Amino acid sequence: MIVNGRARTVAAPDEASLLHVLRGELGLVGTRHGCGSGQCGACFVLLDGEVKAACELTVGQARGRSVTTIEGLGSPERPHPIQAALLEEQAGQCGYCLSGIQIAAAALLARRPDPDEGQVRAALARNLCRCGAHGRIVRAVLRAAKAMRV
Ligand code: FES
Numbered sequence: 278m279i280v281n282g283r284a285r286t287v288a289a290p291d292e293a294s295l296l297h298v299l300r301g302e303l304g305l306v307g308t309r310h311g312c313g314s315g316q317c318g319a320c321f322v323l324l325d326g327e328v329k330a331a332c333e334l335t336v337g338q339a340r341g342r343s344v345t346t347i348e349g350l351g352s353p354e355r356p357h358p359i360q361a362a363l364l365e366e367q368a369g370q371c372g373y374c375l376s377g378i379q380i381a382a383a384a385l386l387a388r389r390p391d392p393d394e395g396q397v398r399a400a401l402a403r404n405l406c407r408c409g410a411h412g413r414i415v416r417a418v419l420r421a422a423k424a425m426r427v
């Protein structure tokens with residue numbers, strides 16, 4: 278696989294969970310393990326640019342493909358605009374949902390640079406936040422979109 282722009286070969290068999298390989302074998306623990314059954318969005322990654330639940334993929338399905346995790350989105354030194362905006366809006370409490378939300382938001386902004394609030398809500402519809410921070414998260418995505426346009 279190409280993981281965050283770097284070719285990686287893993288020892289896990291094809292049928293192993295991509296989520297477990299990312300977290301366990303590659304140490305990319307920013308991708309969260311929530312429900313484990315495609316229901317919460319905590320484990321979202323980009324697979325060839327498409328938002329996917331890593332808990333529902335096997336490593337074999339990612340063979341030869343490009344995987345982007347939260348670690349590949351930005352860094353403390355060079356945050357993705359969505360990461361900077363989440364901080365500015367103080368959007369989030371425990372933060373458990375935020376990796377998957379940032380992946381979904383980044384995919385939205387890549388294909389739609391000027392979303393309205395309804396489009397942001399629709400793009401994040403599969404991401405659960407049990408802290409109830411959705412209002413601030415939506416504001417942060419709109420803020421990031423604006424920042425990316427200037
Ligand atoms: S852990 Fe994958 S969708 Fe919840």
Ligand code: FES
Nearest residue numbers: 370372374406408
């Ligand atoms: S900030 Fe806690 S689950 Fe979203």
